[in-house]
Amino acid sequence: MPSRQPPVAEPLAMTGASRARWEELLDGIAGLLPAGGADGLDVLVDGDGAQPALLAARLAAALNADGRRCVRLSPSSRLPAAGAGGDAGAEAVRLADGPGWRSSRHWDVVIVVRTAPTPAARGGGSRQDGESGAAIVVDMDDPGWPVIRRVAVPLAGHGRWYLTETRAFFAARAATWDTKFGDDMAAYAAAIAEAAIRRDGAVVDVGCGTGRALPALRQAVGPRGTVIAVDITPEMLREANCRGRDAHAALLLADARRLPLADACADAVFAAGLVNHLPDTVAGLRELARITRQGGRLVLFHPTGRAALGARHGRTLSPDEPLAAGPLQLSTRAAGWELTAYDDAADRFFALAVRR
Structure with missing residues (x-):
């Protein structure tokens, strides 16, 4: 059985507004995740740096708190083969994060985390080539104010994410626009x-x-x-x-x-x-x-x-x-x-x- 990961520490800049924003974000993502079949649902949180682990930890905690069983996969975890069923498929959601997982198998849902581009990327590199094939893209340039920025059409009609996430993105920028x-x-x-x-x-x-x-x-x-x-x-x-x-x-x-x-x-x-x-x-x-x-x-x-x-x-x-x-x-x-x-x-x- 995959081992559960330790919780990620709160960022120092977290405020009451930041915590409320995180709750909205996690509710939005949870509403977008489809129901798992007999083999459960395999979800990957991909991206660079520490932010994918931060998002994965909070998403797992939110799903479990809502009664949707979720387990995070450790690097040594072994995923069951597709269609294997059995005890390994009894988890409603199996959640992995970080590099090295993308090519390991087919994922039911891939969540890609955007972070602040490096100077090299601003000069013409690409921080977002990894978004290809992602079902959900989350902007975490500011980890205290994460926002869902894109959802693939097959999932886009699910949940109430669009209004809350669009308003969250633009409300924070209105005064300086x-x-x-x-x-x-x-x-x-x-x-x-x-x-x-x-x-x-x-x-x-x-x-x-x-x-x-x-x-x-x-x-x-x-x-x-x-x-x-x-x-x-x-x-x-x-x-x-x-x-x-x-x-x-x-x-x-x-x-x-x-x-x-x-x-x-x-x-x-x-x-x-x-x-x-x-x-x-x-x-x-x-x-x-x-x-x-x-x-x-x-x-x-x-x-x-x-x-x-x-x-x-x-x-x-x-x-x-x-x-x-x-x-x-x-x-x-x-x-x-x-x-x-x-x-x-x-x-x-x-x-x-x-x-x-």
Whole structure:
């Protein structure tokens, strides 16, 4: 029988808020884990450094506390062969962590832990190549504030992780968002001008953040047009309000996947940095299509190109990412759009689609 590992010590920086964040994270992961079969469920927590062990220890404790039997595997543990059943399969969850396990067998669920990129990685290396095939990706750049950043589509519909994890990620960054990124409003204005949004029309900024696009969107539709700004994170909307951007738009707290807006109410949808955060790209784009009239426009934008943004975060690009040209063309078409422009330059990402 695999031996249980000793608990990992609490980080010195842990606060009440950090402990609450950890509880939310662990509840989210537990809700994503499928039920094990007769042989139980084999879960690997992979990644560099000490963080995978920290996550594995807390996840095992949380599962056991909730009555879902979990045992951590030691380096000397022997996993049963797939389909072996028997006593070894009686554990509901067998949990391994750290290097050396990935190639040992097929894992039912692989959780990859992201940590802060090294200077070499920021210079063009890749800290995230190991995320290929991962079912769950957890950002632990700050071990006191871990966040689920990506869930593979087969698991993404399970549990209540999306709202809590998205809000946790952006709430912690809202106050300093414009300090870090506020100098790119001219790039927003240029992209919105290029999109040629209809004058006097209605435009919805989905995932508006602190509202950097709102002055340009108001200028595009004019004083008789309608601008609605939607975000899932209250702290982001509060920053937009504090910066006076509510003068350009009605601010709405809502989930981009379930917009409280009527069918075909918008002439255009603007989405900056949204698509990569959607757990199901096609379903998310289909919801944007629902609120857009036939012939209306979808503007997907980021003030940094995909390659430059990836290098900033120490990762290389994958051809199957949602915003890669091929996958985006397929997903937009499946959701009711026709992709008409695609520009993934060094200094921006810009794609335009028309509602069919």
